[in-house]
Amino acid sequence: MKDRRLGIRGWIYGGKHNPERFLYTLHRLTGVLLVLYLSVHILVVGSRAFGQEAWEGAMRLVGLGNPVVRFFEYLLVVVVLFHAVNGARLILGELGFTIGRPRRPIYPYPKESIRKPRPLLWILMILAAVYLAFAAYNFFALPA
Amino acid sequence: MREGLGWTLHLLAGAFLFILLLAHVSQLHLISFGGGEQALEWSAVLTRALSRPQVIAYLVFLAAALYHGFFGLRNLLIELPVFRRRVAAVTFTVSIIGIVLFVYGLYTTLALYLQGGGA
Numbered sequence: 055m056k057d058r059r060l061g062i063r064g065w066i067y068g069g070k071h072n073p074e075r076f077l078y079t080l081h082r083l084t085g086v087l088l089v090l091y092l093s094v095h096i097l098v099v100g101s102r103a104f105g106q107e108a109w110e111g112a113m114r115l116v117g118l119g120n121p122v123v124r125f126f127e128y129l130l131v132v133v134v135l136f137h138a139v140n141g142a143r144l145i146l147g148e149l150g151f152t153i154g155r156p157r158r159p160i161y162p163y164p165k166e167s168i169r170k171p172r173p174l175l176w177i178l179m180i181l182a183a184v185y186l187a188f189a190a191y192n193f194f195a196l197p198a
Numbered sequence: 199m200r201e202g203l204g205w206t207l208h209l210l211a212g213a214f215l216f217i218l219l220l221a222h223v224s225q226l227h228l229i230s231f232g233g234g235e236q237a238l239e240w241s242a243v244l245t246r247a248l249s250r251p252q253v254i255a256y257l258v259f260l261a262a263a264l265y266h267g268f269f270g271l272r273n274l275l276i277e278l279p280v281f282r283r284r285v286a287a288v289t290f291t292v293s294i295i296g297i298v299l300f301v302y303g304l305y306t307t308l309a310l311y312l313q314g315g316g317a
């Protein structure tokens with residue numbers, strides 16, 4: 055029989071094009087990026103235990119003060135905000151908030167499963183965007 | 199489907215991280231909240247490293263982020279056909295990496311705190 059499992063494509067392919075599908079892909083992508091960042095981050099900030107020289111050396115090594123590095127630091131904040139806010143949405147869904155009661159599937163089917171979650175999704179994304187706009191002002195408009 | 203304890207803890211850690219991570223990002227990356235380069239000067243690093251509430255927050259954060267991150271990584275790895283029959287091996291490998299990072303983070307945080315008379 056043909057193997058219909060998606061394999062690595064299943065990490066990215068979200069099926070039909072509901073916004074939730076794209077968020078699924080982005081959540082996974084940002085999750086993996088954060089694990090990689092966290093691992094390097096723990097090693098870099100650990101240098102502080104070995105004194106001022108080690109710390110300042112580590113900060114030079116990662117390019118503190120370099121505008122390109124600063125830009126990537128902002129991208130990191132974007133990744134964090136997206137994963138955090140979307141994660142909050144997923145936790146609310148898991149706990150059963152906003153998704154309505156289960157019902158007998160009688161035609162025409164009520165759109166209960168997205169009636170509240172969909173607006174919630176946009177509200178959360180707007181909140182993330184507001185934080186990110188404030189962060190952009192901090193990163194690029196205020197003197198460092 | 200009923201989920202295991204591991205998944206419940208993943209969500210619980212996620213909820214904790216929501217607060218800790220947003221606080222952490224604001225504190226260290228946003229100039230308006232004292233973040234940016236000023237927060238990375240040695241004197242600022244040392245002030246935080248010797249503060250007991252800060253150290254406690256760091257350690258809770260460290261454990262929650264590593265658990266959540268590596269459990270999440272395991273979950274997506276075991277979806278792959280190659281790892282389907284090797285779930286225990288994936289869990290083991292991922293746990294070892296997480297534990298090593300945790301011990302290193304714990305050591306570097308506590309070493310400075312205890313050395314600096316923060317005890």
Ligand code: HEM
Pocket residue numbers: 081082084085086088089092134137138139140141142144145209212213214215216217219220263264266267268269270271273274
């Ligand atoms: C800011 C707070 C965070 C919240 C609220 C959060 C929430 C979540 C939730 C609810 C999931 C499960 C998604 C699903 O339903 O499959 C998840 C997955 C994941 N998270 Fe987080 N998370 C946070 C921070 C982090 C951090 C700091 C890391 C990295 C160290 C991380 C790495 C991951 C990974 C790798 C996955 C698995 C992705 C997947 O299976 O598609 N998360 N997160």
